[in-house]
Amino acid sequence: MSGTDHITSQAVSPPPFTSSSDGIVVVDKPDGMTSHTVVARIRRLAGTRKVGHAGTLDPMATGVLVVGINRATRLLGHLQLADKSYDATIRLGASTTTDDAEGEIVSTAPVDGVTSEAISAAVEGYRGEISQVPSKVSAIKVDGRRAYERVRAGEEVALKARTVTVSRYDVLDVRPDADGISVDVSVDCSSGTYIRALARDLGADLGVGGHLTALRRTRVGSFDLSAAHSLESLAQSFDWLPIADVAAGTFPRYDADDTQAAAIRTGRPLPGLNLAPGQTAMFDPDGTFLALYEPHGPLAKPTAVFVS
Template sequence: MESTPAFTPASDGIVVVDKPAGMTSHTVVARIRKLAGTRKVGHAGTLDPMATGVLIAGLNRATRLLGHLQLADKSYDATIRLGATTTTDDAEGEIVATAPVDGVTAEAISAAVEGFRGEISQVPSQVSAIKVDGRRAYARVRAGEEVALKARAVTVSRYDILDVRPEAGGISVDVSVDCSSGTYIRALARDLGAELGVGGHLTALRRTRVGSFDLSSAHSLESLAKSFDWLPIADVAAGTFPRYDADEAEAAAIRTGRPLPGLNLPPGQTAMFAPDGTFLALYEPHGPVAKPTAVFVG
C-alpha cells in the first residue's frame, strides 16, 4: 500500500477533522489554513460551537469537490434534557420554561421517539444558519427579532435510545441518530420535549459520520499540528465515484472539458483519470455522449 505523499501548500485533498467543543466551524477552517499554508480551504456541513465530531475540510481544488461528494447522510450521538425549554433549543441558551418530569416514563419516551422516525416535517431551530430576507436566522434572533421559519421535510432513518437517566429536575436521554442533510438535532430535542409535554433541549452533540467519512478517519487539530494527515483528491474521487481510466487522447479532451461521444459511462458521475493516475474531472452520461460536471485540472 502506497503511503500518502507529504502535503504541500499546492496539494489538493481533504482533511477529516474531529472538531472540538467551543469552537466554530469557521475557526476550524482558519486553523486548517494556517496548518496547510493555503488560503483555499472550505468545509462541508457546519457544526455549532457546542458540537464536536466529523467536519470535512477541502484543500485547494478539492473545495470544489465537496459539493459533489455524497455527504447528505449524517450520524450523531446526542443527549437530550427533558424538563426544560431554552431560547436556542440547546444548553447554550437561557431556560425559558420548566416542567416536572415525574410522570415521564422510559416507555413514554420510546413511544414519542417513534413518531420522529422516517420522513418528518421539522421546523428548524430559530438560531439556525438559515437565511431570512438575506440575514441568518440566528443573527436576527440575537438582535431581538422574532423569526418564524417554515417547516421542511427531513428524513430520520434511525433514532435509537441508548440510555434514559432520571436526574434532579429532569431526565437525560442519550440517543443515536442517522438523518438526512438539513435535519436539526436541536429541533429533535425540542420537539421530543414538546411531544411529552415537559419541554426539552440538547445538552451534548457529537457528529460521528458524514457520508462515508466517520470518526475513524478524523483527526484532532492537535494531531494535525504534529502530522498533517490528509487524503489526496485522487484517492477521495476514486473511493467515492466509479473510475474511468482514459487514454492519452481522451485525457487531452477531458482536460479542456470537451464531450466524449460513444463513451459508455454508468448513471451518475464518474471520476476520470489520466494514464499517469491524475484525477482530471467528473463526467456523466447524456445519451450517447459523456459530458463534464466539473473539471479539476487546467
C-alpha cells in the same frame, strides 16, 4: 469502493503535503470552537487560503468536519455528503431559547410521569420522512439575514417547516434525576435535519420541554470518525487524503487513454463511453484525477474539471 462505504485513514501514507496539494482533511472538531475557526487553523497548517468545509457544526458540537484544500474545495459540493450520523444527549424537563444548553432556560416542568416507554413511543413518531421546523437560531436566512442574527437582535423569528428524513433514531439510555431526564440517542438523518429541533420537539410532545446538551457528529457521507484527526494531531502530522484517492473512493472510476485524457482536460464531451448513471471520476493513464463526467445520451459530459 462506492459512496456508501466509509472512507477511513489510508493504509498507505499519502505523499508529503505541500501548500499546492489538493485534498481532504477530516477534522474531529473540538467543543467550543466554530467551524470557521477550524478552517482558519487548517489554512495556517496547510499554508494556503483555499480551504473550505462541508456542513457547519455548532460551537458546542464535536466530531466529523470535512475540510477541502485547494481544488478539493470544489469537490466538496459533488461528494455524497447528504447523510449524516450523530450521537446526542437530550435533556427533558426544560426548554431554552436556543433549543440547546447554550441558551437561557425559558420554562421547566416536572418529569415524574415521563417513562422510558413514553420516550420511546414519542421518538417513534420522528422516524422516516418528517416535517421539521428548524431551530430559530439556525443559519437559515430570513429576508437576507441569518435567523440567529435576528433572534440575537431581539426579533421574533418564524421559520417554515421543511421535509427531512430521519432514517435511524435510537434511544440508547434514559437517565432520570431530581431535575429532569437525560436521554442518549443515536441519529442517522438527511442534510438539513436539526438535532436541536428533534430535542425541542421530543420535549414538547412529552409536555415537559426539552433541549440538547451534547452533540457529536460521527459520520458525514462516507467519512466517519475513523478518518478524523484532532487539530493537535494535525499540527504534529498533517494527515490528509489526496483528491485522487477521495474521488476514486467515492465515485465509479474510469481510466482514460491519452487521447481521451487530452479531451477531458479541456472539458470536451466523449462519445461512446458506457458510464454508470451519476458521476464518474475520470483519470489519466498516470493516475491523475482529471474530472467528473456523467452520461448524456450517447455522450459523456463533464460536471466538473479539476485540472487546467
